[in-house]
Every structure is written in C-alpha cells, then in structure tokens.
Amino acid sequence: CVESGMVLEEVCQLVESKDWYFPLDLGARGSCRIGGNVSTNAGGNRVLRYGTTRDLVMGIEVVLPDGTVLNMLRRLIKNNTGLDLKHLFIGTEGRYGIITKVMLRLFPKPERRYSALLAMNNFAQITSLLKFARATMPQLSSFEVMWKNYITVAAEVTGSAVPFDGAYQYYVLVEIEGVDSPRLEEDFQAFLENALEQEHADDAIIPQNIAQSQALWILRDASAESMRARAPYLAFDIGIPLKDMSNFIDEVEEAIAKDYPDIECQLFGHLGDGNLHLTTARMREEDFIPVEELVYQITQRYKGSITAEHGIGVIKKPFLHYSRSEEELKLMEQIRQLLNPDNALNNGRVID
Amino acid sequence: CVESGMVLEEVCQLVESKDWYFPLDLGARGSCRIGGNVSTNAGGNRVLRYGTTRDLVMGIEVVLPDGTVLNMLRRLIKNNTGLDLKHLFIGTEGRYGIITKVMLRLFPKPERRYSALLAMNNFAQITSLLKFARATMPQLSSFEVMWKNYITVAAEVTGSAVPFDGAYQYYVLVEIEGVDSPRLEEDFQAFLENALEQEHADDAIIPQNIAQSQALWILRDASAESMRARAPYLAFDIGIPLKDMSNFIDEVEEAIAKDYPDIECQLFGHLGDGNLHLTTARMREEDFIPVEELVYQITQRYKGSITAEHGIGVIKKPFLHYSRSEEELKLMEQIRQLLNPDNALNNGRVID
Structure with missing residues (x-):
C-alpha cells in the first residue's frame, strides 16, 4: 500500500x-x-x-x-x-x-529480458506475428510497432542508424521477461527462428548484449523528441480493434493526404493492445481542429476510442461524443452529480 | 459478440x-x-x-x-x-x-494441457510453490489446493483411491496450457523436478496419459458431491490475501472445533487467487447462522471477502456488512436509486 x-x-x-x-x-x-x-x-x-x-x-x-x-x-x-x-x-x-x-x-520479479527487432513489408505479417508470439511465448511483455515514417525521424533525432538500411515498411520491437535460465533464451531464439521461417517477419536484429538491446529501445522511446522535431503537430492516441487497424490507417492516411498534402504522418504504437499513436506533423495550427474532426470521425466509424491510454482531460473533451453515446454521457454526468454535486473536483475536465 | x-x-x-x-x-x-x-x-x-x-x-x-x-x-x-x-x-x-x-x-487456443498433483505437509510450501510456479511457468493456468479432509471425502464419493496413500496434509493440482511442442512438456518436467528438489513439494503424481490426468481432476471436480455426502452443510466462498491464508484457516478451524466439535471442515480452493472454499459439514441447521457469523467475523478481521466468486444473491445479503463499510453500502444503494429507482430489477438481492 x-x-x-x-x-x-x-x-x-x-x-x-x-x-x-x-x-x-x-x-x-x-x-x-x-x-x-x-x-x-x-x-x-x-x-x-x-x-x-x-x-x-x-x-x-x-x-x-x-x-x-x-x-x-x-x-x-x-x-x-x-x-x-x-x-x-x-x-x-x-x-x-x-x-x-x-x-x-x-x-x-523478472530476472532477465530479451528484446529483438523484427521487420516486414506487409501489415498482415504484424497480426500473424502477434498471434504466433502470444500463442508460443507466454513471457511476451512488449509488442511495439513502428512504421517507416516514424523510424526515419526517430533515427534522425537520436543520431542512430535506420535499422535494416530502411528496407522495410514495419518494425516490431518484441520483448520477453522471465527467470534467468538457459531455457528462456532458447525459447526466444526458437521463437525468432520460427517467426522468420514461417514468414511472420522478413528480417530480424537480435541484440548480442544489453547495450545493443537498449539501442533498439532508444528508437521507441524517442517518440516525444520525434514529434517535437516536426512541430507544430497533433498527437493522437487511438484505440482500434486490431483486425480493423490496417483499414483504419489506410483511410486516415488517404484522407489526410487528400486534404492536407503537406502534413507528415508518423505512426507507432502498442499494437498488441490495439493502441495506435498517430502524429500529424508539420501542420498549420488552423488545421488542428479540422484534422481532429477528420481522424475522430473515422475512429467513430470503427467503434474505436479517441483515447486509448492518455485520457480525456481538457483537450479531448470536445471530441468525447465521437467515442461515447448520448446515453453513456448522460450516465457519466449523473454519476458526477451524485458524487461531486458542487462540481468541486477537477471541473472542466472529461465531462461537464 | x-x-x-x-x-x-x-x-x-x-x-x-x-x-x-x-x-x-x-x-x-x-x-x-x-x-x-x-x-x-x-x-x-x-x-x-x-x-x-x-x-x-x-x-x-x-x-x-x-x-x-x-x-x-x-x-x-x-x-x-x-x-x-x-x-x-x-x-x-x-x-x-x-x-x-x-x-x-x-x-x-491452447493445443496441449499438462497436469500434475503435488503433495506436501507444510502450508508454507504451498505459497513457495505458487511463487516458484508463477515465476518460472508463465503457462500456468490452474493452481488448485485440496486439504486432506477434502481429499478423503472426495475419494470416497468418487470411488477413487486416496492419492499418496493419504500420507500428506495438502495436495496441489497444477495445470499448464500452451502450444503442442516438445518444449512445453520439457518445461513442465523441469518445473516438477525443480519443485521437488527445492522442497516446494514432498511428492508428485505425474500422469502418463490423458486418462490419468482426468483422474486427478475428478477429485477436484467432486466438490459438490463431497458436500452433499456430509449434509447438512454450509459452503463458504472466502477471499483472503494469500499471505494471511494459513493464519485465517487456523483461527477458523480452532474456533469451530471449540464451539462445534461435531462439525467436519472440508477445505479446498483456487489458492492462486486467494479463494478458499470451506465447507462446514455434518451440521445441525440451528447452527447455520451462528457459524456464518463466526466465519465472517474472522473474515472481516483479515479484510477478506465473504464471497470471492459466487456473489451475494439472497443468502449472503445479511452478511454483506462484514466485507463492506457503511460508506460503501450507502454508495452502492445511491447508485441503485439512480439506475433502478423503482427497484424493479432483482429486488431482494445484494442490497436494499
């Protein structure tokens, strides 16, 4: 406690x-x-x-x-x-x-972690890799996906090399956690070999020591700097069922490219959780609200969440109706009136 | 859906x-x-x-x-x-x-399951076995504990032999689930060998085929028949933090033995979840309410739950205050008034 x-x-x-x-x-x-x-x-x-x-x-x-x-x-x-x-x-x-x-x-307490970076060119391989990893590797703790347009900027801001010389569209950072035993490493090696053999991925970087492993996470952890390097930007935190993720992304990218050809999209996310982080970068500030409306309208059509992990706060409050029905909003407000009748707590956030 | x-x-x-x-x-x-x-x-x-x-x-x-x-x-x-x-x-x-x-x-979908029955004489071995199993076997799906006084009756009603000729106080049924690969069985074998070597358990029955494995689950699944074989009885469904489980059980057994020497206690449970099923059997019906009061008072002192998985319904409603504070009960009732103002839904259950 x-x-x-x-x-x-x-x-x-x-x-x-x-x-x-x-x-x-x-x-x-x-x-x-x-x-x-x-x-x-x-x-x-x-x-x-x-x-x-x-x-x-x-x-x-x-x-x-x-x-x-x-x-x-x-x-x-x-x-x-x-x-x-x-x-x-x-x-x-x-x-x-x-x-x-x-x-x-x-x-x-896990005693050991093993990470690897896998790469592929087809989105369908990501979902098949995830299913294979979940089924065969109960020690799986992370499954982080980065798109080429994210990796390029992340490599730039961290001064790293682009992995695989930029030959792939998608990069998956996989990590497992477990006890320190030869079996854990053998299990991970077997998983990686099978993943490549069964074409869930086209290529892999398998770190030989902790420093090499940390170098992989540096790219993933550079998301904040990558965004700032392309300001002004909007950072979306979308929840979408994984089976719809590919179609959702295609629709969003097409809609943005059509109406806002100068915007750069960076994509990464906790895909294992259906959580996509989309950054729309190099924007004009007057486009903020129309781009939010555009992305959230598509999110609504896929019954997604306008915020998978960051919450509503003040900024996303005007868009909450894209993820919640009138009946839900009414009930959330009724419970607010019951517990916080004078609106003394965090007024202005989430719901009125 | x-x-x-x-x-x-x-x-x-x-x-x-x-x-x-x-x-x-x-x-x-x-x-x-x-x-x-x-x-x-x-x-x-x-x-x-x-x-x-x-x-x-x-x-x-x-x-x-x-x-x-x-x-x-x-x-x-x-x-x-x-x-x-x-x-x-x-x-x-x-x-x-x-x-x-x-x-x-x-x-x-898991392709294979492996079960084994382990036995020990000290309760502390159960908690050390659970910690060891959770750390080394992420495929662990069940950890069911049965006491000698439960096993005896379960063997009787199912016509089975008492495992290990009744030499032990505690029996743990462990099951893992995973993909069909030689590694899964090897992992399970290694877990069992290490568990015995490190004295988390004193003995083990490792089924050699599915029929032998099912025979182990027959004892666990005979709980309803075991209770009925010793009617009249009360079936408790207690939630207690695992670290307090041993003290809780000692206190309950002592208190019952002192005031109700004819009552037989059968004990089994999903111990991995802190969920103990206690049956007080061969009772007199006039002792039902005082024995419930006795068990729930001890549960309250350990900040436990009077029902871990079966729910409150009608029968446990009078005892809900042993697990919930006045403030909690009031809030549960206020939300009932908000959502179900005419008390049209399931009136008489859980709360007024």
Whole structure:
C-alpha cells in the first residue's frame, strides 16, 4: 500500500528492493505519481502481459468532496460483494473523488529480458506475428510497432542508424521477461527462428548484449523528441480493434493526404493492445481542429476510442461524443452529480 | 459478440470451432449462461492466468429499467474515455441493469494441457510453490489446493483411491496450457523436478496419459458431491490475501472445533487467487447462522471477502456488512436509486 503522491519510479524501486515487481512502465516514470497513474488508468509498454493500471490495483482509498472516506484497501484478486466501487475512480481523472492511497498488485520479479527487432513489408505479417508470439511465448511483455515514417525521424533525432538500411515498411520491437535460465533464451531464439521461417517477419536484429538491446529501445522511446522535431503537430492516441487497424490507417492516411498534402504522418504504437499513436506533423495550427474532426470521425466509424491510454482531460473533451453515446454521457454526468454535486473536483475536465 | 442467453459451454465450443479460445470454465458450464456469468463476475478454474469474467469481457449491451439501451459493445482492450461504465453492471447481479449482449475477449487456443498433483505437509510450501510456479511457468493456468479432509471425502464419493496413500496434509493440482511442442512438456518436467528438489513439494503424481490426468481432476471436480455426502452443510466462498491464508484457516478451524466439535471442515480452493472454499459439514441447521457469523467475523478481521466468486444473491445479503463499510453500502444503494429507482430489477438481492 502506497500514498498516491509517490512517484512511479520510486514505487517500482521500492517494490523491487523487496524482491517483487510492479510492471507499470511509461516514459513519464520519473515524474508521474501513482495516484495520477490510477486516476488516468495509465497504459504503457507492458499492457499486453500485465494489463492497464486498472488491472494492477487491488484496492484504493478515496475521499469524496463531502469528506466521506471510502477505504477500499483490500488485498484481494477476487471479491464479488456487489459493485466494485474502485472502478468509479480509476480512469475518471479525479472527477468523482480523490484517490489518496493505492494497494498495488505485485508480480514475481523478472530476472532477465530479451528484446529483438523484427521487420516486414506487409501489415498482415504484424497480426500473424502477434498471434504466433502470444500463442508460443507466454513471457511476451512488449509488442511495439513502428512504421517507416516514424523510424526515419526517430533515427534522425537520436543520431542512430535506420535499422535494416530502411528496407522495410514495419518494425516490431518484441520483448520477453522471465527467470534467468538457459531455457528462456532458447525459447526466444526458437521463437525468432520460427517467426522468420514461417514468414511472420522478413528480417530480424537480435541484440548480442544489453547495450545493443537498449539501442533498439532508444528508437521507441524517442517518440516525444520525434514529434517535437516536426512541430507544430497533433498527437493522437487511438484505440482500434486490431483486425480493423490496417483499414483504419489506410483511410486516415488517404484522407489526410487528400486534404492536407503537406502534413507528415508518423505512426507507432502498442499494437498488441490495439493502441495506435498517430502524429500529424508539420501542420498549420488552423488545421488542428479540422484534422481532429477528420481522424475522430473515422475512429467513430470503427467503434474505436479517441483515447486509448492518455485520457480525456481538457483537450479531448470536445471530441468525447465521437467515442461515447448520448446515453453513456448522460450516465457519466449523473454519476458526477451524485458524487461531486458542487462540481468541486477537477471541473472542466472529461465531462461537464 | 454473443447474446447473453447463450450457455457457456456453447459459447466456448463456438469460439473453439473458429480456432480461438474463451478461457472461462466452471462446474456449471453446461447450464449457466454467459449473461449470468458476466452479471455475477464468475471465477472458476483459470482465473490465475486469465482473470475473472470481468477481465474476459471487452464490451456489453445493457438495458436500464427506463428502457434506455446502453450500447457498449466495443472491441477495445484500452479505452480511457472517462468512466468505464461496464463495471456498473459486471458483478452486480442485475441490480442496475440487464445485460443483453456480450463482446468476448478471446485468446490463442491452447493445443496441449499438462497436469500434475503435488503433495506436501507444510502450508508454507504451498505459497513457495505458487511463487516458484508463477515465476518460472508463465503457462500456468490452474493452481488448485485440496486439504486432506477434502481429499478423503472426495475419494470416497468418487470411488477413487486416496492419492499418496493419504500420507500428506495438502495436495496441489497444477495445470499448464500452451502450444503442442516438445518444449512445453520439457518445461513442465523441469518445473516438477525443480519443485521437488527445492522442497516446494514432498511428492508428485505425474500422469502418463490423458486418462490419468482426468483422474486427478475428478477429485477436484467432486466438490459438490463431497458436500452433499456430509449434509447438512454450509459452503463458504472466502477471499483472503494469500499471505494471511494459513493464519485465517487456523483461527477458523480452532474456533469451530471449540464451539462445534461435531462439525467436519472440508477445505479446498483456487489458492492462486486467494479463494478458499470451506465447507462446514455434518451440521445441525440451528447452527447455520451462528457459524456464518463466526466465519465472517474472522473474515472481516483479515479484510477478506465473504464471497470471492459466487456473489451475494439472497443468502449472503445479511452478511454483506462484514466485507463492506457503511460508506460503501450507502454508495452502492445511491447508485441503485439512480439506475433502478423503482427497484424493479432483482429486488431482494445484494442490497436494499
């Protein structure tokens, strides 16, 4: 159980010093606080294996605006005593109550990680690789996809070489976590060999040491710098069912190319989770709202989410109706009136 | 996406016929319906790996008493557009709305299963075995614990031999699921050898074929017959943090032995999930309520749940306050008033 003000990186270090593991990991690890992670239901790099923050929380303590303290600090994986009230406060960005303490769900500490970068030219290979990886590698912890137009900028801002001399359209960063045993490395080698043999990928870079492995993650972690290098930009955080992802991307890219030929699209994402990060870069600021409308209209048609992991906050509030029906918005607002009747908490965010 | 009236076993067969896997499995698989599984947040044999029903549901459609249809049939693992409304209806036993359709979360279809029965005399070995299994066997799908007093009755009602000639206090049924490859069996063999060598268990039965494997599950699946063989009985479904499980059991057994020396306790459970099934058998019916009070008072002291997977319904309603604070009960009731103001849905269950 930790106080909500603790910084995520300190939480992880504290847990690991006790020989356990809290798997939440994201770029802001050094500054974000665990209470914020819970109230925004943060995602990050290991959702594929461990779930979002919602899945990593056993219990919370919440204070309501009228001073009521809800102590729900239970250490239980299974608890079927009616409504699981913690879900009213997880991912609702402080609109219904303030999270003051968090009971974490811990996991065995992984002793070793192995990463590899695979490359391919057909999008269908990405989905077949993911299915193959999930079926054969239960240790799979990350499956991060980067498009050529993302890799080019990321290599530029980090001063790295473009992998495979830029010969491929798609790059998948795969990572597994497990105990330190020869079997883990053998399993990973066997997975990579089979993936290439069965043509789920056309090429692979298999790091020979930790430095080479870190070099692969540098490209993935450069997303913020890559965006800024092509400002002004919009950063989208779209959730789309994986089976529709390819069609969705084609439609978005075509629509943007048609009406906004100067915009550069960078694409990367936690594809294992159906989470695509699209950056529309080198924009004119007057195009911000029309481009958002364009992308969110297509998202709505695919029953997607306008924010898979970053949350609504202030900026996405005007677009919430693209992902939520009138009936849902009404119910969210009714619950706001019930729990936060004077609108004293985080007014202006998520919903009115 | 399936209609809520579909029987669970048919759901699983339909999914498997399309080469996918829906991992929910419980004794009532042939009669329970998926809508009921979702509205009671069913648990079962594979929670350890796949989570409860809540984790297996991507979206639902709900009808409120005023006729409002909430279509939340999204196929998204990640969706951070404010309050995740489906949690108002999952596990709330129809008190807030009626689930009419369910969008299932599917997994790669496992090709092989391996089971083994391990035995030990110290409870601490169970927790060390679980930690070892979770760390080294990501394919782990079941970790079912049976006490000697449960095994004895289960062997009797099924006409089986007591395993290991009854030499041990505790029996753990371990199962893994994965792809059909020599490595899976080798991994399982290595796990069993190491578990014995490192004294996480004292003995093991490793089935040599499917019939022998099924014979192990027969003992676990005989829980309903075992209870009935010692009627009248009470069946408890307790959630307790695993680290407190041993102390909790000692306290309950001592308290019952002291005041009710004729009662026989049978113990088994999904221990990997902190879920203990305690049966108090050969009772007098006038002792039902005092024994419930006794067990639930101890549960409350350990911040446990009076029902880990079976739900509150009618029978456990008078005892809900042992697991929920006044503030929580008030909020559950306020949300009932908001969504189901005329108390038209499932009146008399869970909360007033």
